[in-house]
Amino acid sequence: MSGRHLLGVGDLGAEGIGEVLRLAETFEEVGRRPIPRVPALRGKTVVSTFFEESTRTRLSFELAAKRLSADLSTFSSASSSLKKGESLRDTVLTIEAMGVDAFVVRHACAGVPAQVAGWLSGEASVVNAGDGAHEHPTQALLDCYTLVRERRARFGAEPQRPLALAGLHVAIVGDIRHSRVARSCLLAFSALGASVTLVAPPTLLPPALEGWPVEVSHDLDALLPKCDVVYLLRLQNERMEGQFLPSPREYTATYGLTAERARLLGPSALVMHPGPVRRGVELAAEVADGPASLVTSQVASGVAVRMAVLYLLLGSGALVGA
Amino acid sequence: MGKRERALLRPGKFRGRVLVMDAGDVQRAVWRIAHEILERNRGTEGLVLVGLQSGGVWLAKELAKAVAAASGSEAGRAVPVGALDVAYYRDDIGLRPVLPVAATDVPVALDEAVVVLCDDVIFTGRTVRAALNALMDIGRPAAVQLAVMVDRGYRELPVRPDYVGKNLPTRRDEMVDVSSEGVMLGEVVDEVSAGGQS
Known part of the structure; x- marks a missing residue:
């Protein structure tokens, strides 16, 4: 993976997809262990920000983060300050200010994950978990x-x-x-x-x-x-x-x-x-x-594949010097 | 340390300088270690050999063959062999690129087993620390022992191998390349000057 974010399949290319599939196989093996968890992302914080409902994508991203030993925070738009009139940008920057390494973003509008990536001033990664009719x-x-x-x-x-x-x-x-x-x-x-x-x-x-x-x-x-x-x-x-x-x-x-x-x-x-x-x-x-x-x-493949994506973005160091 | 790991640690090409052990020396060390494993564990009961990806996998396979052949009356009883990739347990994730070589493959339950971890070279001991943590997530062995072909010193953690093919004094910046073909001491040179030499 060449970039810091995963906004669409185009960020990966055939080689990047191949690397995700290769790592997903190693994480599927981890999932079969009596203790299906590795310490790879200890100290990293992942926040799942779903502005649109989801069962399997949200659960498997959250399980993936936990099985990598990352800290996980969950943001639910229904019970957030968005309801009080806070803008999406302010909400994102508020979360970023708390010290987050990755945003997993789902939104009903196409382009929101790219928008979020543009707003961030720090090093955090953005993973697109589905945006409108754009990409998943x-x-x-x-x-x-x-x-x-x-x-x-x-x-x-x-x-x-x-x-x-x-x-x-x-x-x-x-x-x-x-x-x-x-x-x-x-x-x-x-x-x-x-x-x-x-x-x-x-x-x-x-x-x-x-x-x-x-x-x-x-x-x-x-x-x-x-x-x-x-x-x-x-x-x-x-x-x-x-x-x-x-x-x-x-x-x-x-x-x-x-x-x-x-x-x-x-x-x-x-x-x-x-x-x-x-x-x-x-x-x-x-x-x-x-x-x-x-x-x-x-x-069943969802957790292993999302572990591979989170590890490539946050842990592998494939981005070191990039 | 596997080839891939070395390549990531210090990009460049390995250039061997001294052949420290030839193929015969390596084979004889495998035979000796196999006998030591049998002596210490009084047979092959409950024994599992686990090689560390990628450099230790061939050693685990060779040792399994030698142990099975040397166990005399129990001859023919295969000793289970596994391969462990410790990438996700390393303590230098984030400091340098860390990617697994292959999925971990431990075909038998490790509960109450005697696991002999096998690796080509022991250096800082950090890979072995990672391997011990990984093993504990897979099962609860009765004991864990460590076999290496080369101990080159410079330990940074209180880790000691139980079976050693050869103690090899090295400089810290040297590299050791181990395979069934032999043990070579040398250094990593950057691609450009390596290209000029070859």
């Missing part, structure tokens, strides 16, 4: 990690390749337009050598995709037999009504991975979803719980 880099990293590990476990060791996902075809299906996960994942997957196709109704695609390393399709059935990985996105409630979709049922009929449609997949194809899964909408329950599904494995 640690989700993409844990998806890459899960995919590489599961493919190795299922199909045996692959020959050493410069890029871990070279030659794979990944379809990202769903609400691309509003999805930070889709942006981070397509950048990470393609950085590791995969070719990515976005599949969505035209209303749920971004207005422009020029310059993005992707293809676009509206025909999921035609694509499925060629896919090594189908990555489904959550369809949010507020998108189901209004101008984006005629009805949830029509979405499921055309773009949902139903049990019937899942039969079109090849024998070694894998199914991923960042969660929370809306069973029966974008992903049928039988498929989510079936052998091709990596959904729970994705969640």
